[in-house]
Amino acid sequence: QLRPQVDLLLILCHWGIEYTAQPNQNQIELAHIAIDNGADLIIGDHPHWIQAIEFYQDKPIFYGLGNFVFDQMWSLQTKQGMVVLITYQGKRLQRLKIIPFLIYDYVQPRPLAGQEKEKMINYILSLSDSESRQKLNQYLR
DSSP, X not given: OOGGGOSOOEEEEEOSOTTOSSOOHHHHHHHHHHHHTTOSEEXXXXXXXXXXXXXETTEEEEOOBBOSSOOOOSSHHHHEEEEEEEEEETTEEEEEEEEEEEEETTTEXXXXXXXXXXXXXXXXXXXXXXXXXXXXXXXXX
């Protein structure tokens, strides 16, 4: 019902199974239903790990951004996170930028640079299916 009233419809979801890198079937189904019903972009979080990114009907779904300011220092995955900058021109997706980071010394996120950044972006891309990776590469210029 919101679709005709807004320029862009962004859905933020608190979902998924903690400490998993892949979305579960419920997440996937809900994301697809939301897009089928007018959502333009879905950003999810809860698992405390970065999860796959999917393009469905040419619309991005970020299943899990990982932790940001959190105190789970017991594993690499719980110290990882990403911020996404998403640029639209009108209703058209123009660009995505992934800013990966690691949390240091409890609740201190530090953006990664150089080889660390490239390694993390490659890891994030590896979680996603090949079609979505191709789409992401178009927008990550």
